[in-house]
Amino acid sequence: MGVIPEPLTLRAGALEVDLVPRIGGSVGALRWRGIDLMRRLSDDDRQAGNVLGVAMFPMMPYANRIAGNAFEFAAKRWRVQPNNPPETINVHGSGWKHAWTVAEASDARATLSLDIAAGIDPYSFRATQAFVVSEEGLGVTMTLTNTGPVSMPFGFGLHPWFDRDPDVTLQFEATRFYLEEPLGIAGDPITLAPELDFAGGRPLPAGWCNNDYGGWTGEATLRFPLRGAGLRIKADPVFKHLMLYADPTKPYFCVEPQTNASGAFNRGRWNDPDEGIIVLAPGESAAGTVSLMPFALGA
Template sequence: MSAWSIGGRPMLRTASPEALAARDPLGMASFPLVPFSNRIADARFDWAGQSHAITRNFAPEPHAIHGIGWTSHWSVREADDQRVVLTLDHRGDARWPFAFAAEQIVELTPDTLTVTLTACNLEAFDVPLACGHHPYFPAACARLRFAAERRWPPDARMLPGDPVEIADREVDFAVAERALDCAFSGWDGAATIAWPDTALRIDSDVDHAVVYTPAGAPHFCFEPVAHLPNRLSVIVAPGASHRATMRLIAQPANVGA
């Protein structure tokens, strides 16, 4: 996704011409996370008694990151001014060993953007398979609020360290004042971003989130995801699916005050 604005006001980061020309997902407004989110340590994991090495795709880190959907070619199944359906058929390769079929549905109303990402297990056995979203939001004068049970500060290798209980479950801070790259568990599926001129509600059906607020950057991320980094904890049976919906709802500025 390259942009989303309401009345000329960007609600997501707008991709630059350079990012569009390069087809660089790290320069877009949002990209899909499937079949896992964040990092898998050293691009290796064990499953059903077998060790799997997958492609390292985020040099110079030794890890695999964000799954394969963000760098894959998706086919357009249908498209009009209000709704787009994209599909991805993955048969298993060095990037990810298990076959799955994924679908993105992007829907617009005058004040809402909804992205529904679904992945179906095409194997004849249980596999780890999860969906999530990686949106970028304008950082200038932004305030982020949400509720969660625990935060998981990263260690020196950018993998989750020991969890920290959030006493009152409330996370509330000005984005410019705190540099984070941290996972949260026990998220209640709702968050608010407030700017001086508008606000945005984020609703999702997953219960984890990753917050990335790089110091001095013009953007930040609040990522609805289904599991912690380096934890392939969402298991899907043959023929079954996992789904993650992200709904962004523009609201008056005083909603986030």
């Protein structure tokens, strides 16, 4: 395709989406009517290649953390490596730690791809992200293929970052809340208590939150009154979980659609639909689409 400039900007109507394939196959900005609806990648972070400064990155071949960097599957113990120092455990898999290739690009569409061969980590996979921008919003279709020689458990998701405006609110429906254990590991789920429920819409928690919401309906709405705009997230049914990260000391927060429950690989309930793990045989694929749709407040 020749040299693709970065950021690669997709446009349709009032929506602009910047992609930074070399920084983890990430989104660098999402703007609607000139309004940033995700945390924008700064020039310094862009120059440094800092994936933790992007607007959104992919989580593949699983989402969230694996306790002890190991799990038992098919009568074998599989080990992964720490990948996010100073954390001592693997976080969000390997996809966000690699440069992605631009497989195709046009004014309003682009497909990024990544091929990983097993090495110190046990996963061989091919991943694609197909971005489509329209006047309605951004659609991201994630596809994950097992290119290894044996069946393996997989998962995937998107990790967007949002500016924590003082008046931001969040609304979504779920049925379970996963407790947090040391090192950010997700523990067992409990029934969703009223004080943890966002079904009616509410401000972000005043205290620390780093928790998976299970039984997610696949829809969430963020409102930014100071910006006069909001963002609706709508995900395919394969995305059974929504992770909420909100640290009141940070100027950002994260609302992350994902297929597998956080911590699911350590619990080992491979056939439990609530855990959302996708076991792929060699050559098998799984896919799902997340749509992010801006709107004017009052619309």
